[in-house]
Amino acid sequence: MKRKINEKILLYKIKTKKDPEAFGQLYDLYIEKIYRFIYFKVNSKEESEDLTSAVFLKVWSYLIEHKEKEVDSFSGLVYKIARNIVIDFYRSKAVHKEYPIDILEEIGEDDHNLYKIEMNQEVEKIMKDIKKLKYEYQEVITLKYVDDLEVSEIAEILDRSQTNIRVIMHRAIKKLKSFQENNK
Amino acid sequence: MSREIIEKIKQMKNYNGQINPDQVWIAKNREQMMTQIKNTVPEIKPKFNFKMVWQAIGIFIPNKIVYNVVRPLVVFILVGTLTTSGWIASVSATQNSLPGELGYSVKRATEKTQVVVASIISTEEVEAQIHMDLASKRAKEIKQVVVENKNNSIKNAQVAMVDLEKSIQTAEKKIKSVGETKPEKVLEVSKNVTEKAKEIKENLKNVEVQNNEIDTNKVQKITNEISIGAVELVVKKKEEGKVIISEEEVKKLVSDQIESISSDANIVQQKAEIVADQIVAVESLQTTSTTEVATSGLSMLENTVSTKSLVEGTSKTVADNIQQTEKSLTEAKTLVENNHLLEAIQKVKEVTQVNQEIAQAVKETQKAVIEVQSQINQQNLIVNTTTNIGSTIPVSTTTNIGSTTSVSTTIKIEEKN
Numbered sequence: 001m002k003r004k005i006n007e008k009i010l011l012y013k014i015k016t017k018k019d020p021e022a023f024g025q026l027y028d029l030y031i032e033k034i035y036r037f038i039y040f041k042v043n044s045k046e047e048s049e050d051l052t053s054a055v056f057l058k059v060w061s062y063l064i065e066h067k068e069k070e071v072d073s074f075s076g077l078v079y080k081i082a083r084n085i086v087i088d089f090y091r092s093k094a095v096h097k098e099y100p101i102d103i104l105e106e107i108g109e110d111d112h113n114l115y116k117i118e119m120n121q122e123v124e125k126i127m128k129d130i131k132k133l134k135y136e137y138q139e140v141i142t143l144k145y146v147d148d149l150e151v152s153e154i155a156e157i158l159d160r161s162q163t164n165i166r167v168i169m170h171r172a173i174k175k176l177k178s179f180q181e182n183n184k
Numbered sequence: 185m186s187r188e189i190i191e192k193i194k195q196m197k198n199y200n201g202q203i204n205p206d207q208v209w210i211a212k213n214r215e216q217m218m219t220q221i222k223n224t225v226p227e228i229k230p231k232f233n234f235k236m237v238w239q240a241i242g243i244f245i246p247n248k249i250v251y252n253v254v255r256p257l258v259v260f261i262l263v264g265t266l267t268t269s270g271w272i273a274s275v276s277a278t279q280n281s282l283p284g285e286l287g288y289s290v291k292r293a294t295e296k297t298q299v300v301v302a303s304i305i306s307t308e309e310v311e312a313q314i315h316m317d318l319a320s321k322r323a324k325e326i327k328q329v330v331v332e333n334k335n336n337s338i339k340n341a342q343v344a345m346v347d348l349e350k351s352i353q354t355a356e357k358k359i360k361s362v363g364e365t366k367p368e369k370v371l372e373v374s375k376n377v378t379e380k381a382k383e384i385k386e387n388l389k390n391v392e393v394q395n396n397e398i399d400t401n402k403v404q405k406i407t408n409e410i411s412i413g414a415v416e417l418v419v420k421k422k423e424e425g426k427v428i429i430s431e432e433e434v435k436k437l438v439s440d441q442i443e444s445i446s447s448d449a450n451i452v453q454q455k456a457e458i459v460a461d462q463i464v465a466v467e468s469l470q471t472t473s474t475t476e477v478a479t480s481g482l483s484m485l486e487n488t489v490s491t492k493s494l495v496e497g498t499s500k501t502v503a504d505n506i507q508q509t510e511k512s513l514t515e516a517k518t519l520v521e522n523n524h525l526l527e528a529i530q531k532v533k534e535v536t537q538v539n540q541e542i543a544q545a546v547k548e549t550q551k552a553v554i555e556v557q558s559q560i561n562q563q564n565l566i567v568n569t570t571t572n573i574g575s576t577i578p579v580s581t582t583t584n585i586g587s588t589t590s591v592s593t594t595i596k597i598e599e600k601n
Binding site: 039057064176180 | 186189190192193194195196197203204205206209210213214216217218220221222224225240246247251
């Protein structure tokens with residue numbers, strides 16, 4: 001609740017006073033989450049960084065140019081824009097026939113670049129399993145447990161009902177559980 | 185099992201590596217982004233508008249509620265408050281306005297509304313009180329108009345005088361109606377009426393002294409009538425047993441009326457004395473004027489004759505009536521002592537009538553005297569001007585030339601020194 005009120009105050013400052021510092025504070029709050037959100041989708045550090053930068057610039061432009069539009073939550077807005085930017089990124093790659101390894105290996109493929117980092121075996125396994133999940137399952141799982149968003153926020157970002165999100169979460173966890181059991 | 189999986193997922197973000205962004209990149213990217221967005225911000229700070237208020241409220245309340253409930257409600261309250269306070273402020277600001285001023289029509293409109301509302305929701309005794317209050321207000325206005333003596337003060341005073349008469353007449357009807365329908369309320373109404381009548385008379389007391397073109401006799405008459413009428417009603421209802429009031433109290437009410445009319449008689453007597461003095465002054469002026477301007481003396485002599493005859497006639501009437509008034513008042517007091525209250529009131533009524541006649545006679549005499557006085561003054565002015573033209577002008581011119589020269593010489597000497 002406190003976080004939401006703080007975000008709304010910062011949003012108010014941006015919309016009414018065009019306060020860059022307030023936007024800077026929101027950037028600090030969301031940069032890691034958005035990077036991770038994008039990284040899970042593009043699996044490339046460089047592209048994640050570029051797309052994350054683009055997301056924040058687009059959010060700023062949206063807030064300044066669409067002052068009359070109501071923004072209920074900053075998280076909803078920033079994740080929606082991030083999602084759209086990722087979709088545009090894929091489209092652009094498809095047009096130029098640049099099939100990125102990340103997309104080709106979207107589900108079920110090992111990404112060695114991703115796993116070059118040091119992490120224990122268990123986490124490595126769960127990341128592999130998440131990668132095996134359906135795209136929408138991945139989104140919901142990462143938004144909920146990695147980025148700590150509430151179900152209502154995820155529902156807003158993904159344009160689905162909260163019940164639907166809970167069902168997806170349940171199914172995703174069930175699927176992960178089956179993967180874990182198979183691994184044993 | 186599910187919990188373990190969830191815990192593992194949550195741990196993912198704690199590991200360094202590509203899944204989490206590089207802290208150096210975060211800082212660098214922030215710097216770049218801030219530079220970029222600062223360039224898009226105009227230096228002029230945005231001005232305040234009401235949308236900011238709704239957005240600020242939206243921080244704590246969901247936007248849907250803000251725009252669909254809070255905003256209409258606030259606007260409604262604001263408009264209501266502004267309208268009401270504006271109206272109240274305007275109306276209260278006009279409460280001190282006088283006839284002839286801009287706000288006076290608003291003041292009268294408010295009062296008329298008050299009367300209409302009272303006629304719908306109030307009892308007749310309250311209505312009588314309201315009309316007496318209004319009459320008292322008018323009397324105060326007349327006094328103020330005369331004291332301020334601005335343009336059209338006579339006309340404005342007359343406007344208020346007409347309204348005052350109407351208010352008293354309406355109040356009189358209401359009192360009669362109260363006497364018939366609610367005799368138990370007669371005492372309360374009577375007290376209020378006599379009190380207000382006293383205020384009205386007090387305010388009008390010096391109006392004629394300040395401006396003798398204003399005639400307050402009629403208003404004084406109806407004010408006295410309503411006051412005496414109210415007391416008479418109390419006495420009658422007491423005799424009928426419909427009003428509970430002690431002998432002493434009712435006697436006091438009648439005695440107050442006798443005192444009041446006695447005071448009026450004294451005022452009229454004083455006015456008569458003032459007019460008598462004016463007559464003497466005019467007579468002496470007439471004598472002087474006649475000797476000075478023998479040629480134009482015909483019209484003056486005519487005036488002298490007419491004024492004298494009027495004055496003699498009036499003086500006789502006044503003297504007779506004052507004598508009669510004093511006699512009647514003494515009789516009225518005796519009647520009160522002997523508990524013949526209705527007879528005493530009848531005497532008071534007679535005295536009021538006589539007093540009114542005296543006041544009227546004095547007023548007319550005064551008018552005649554003033555008219556003659558102004559004519560004499562006019563004649564004297566013509567005579568004086570003719571005399572001045574022959575003698576004063578050459579003398580004063582010579583004096584001026586001499587004095588101017590001497591002054592300029594003095595200045596030159598001072599400059600040389």
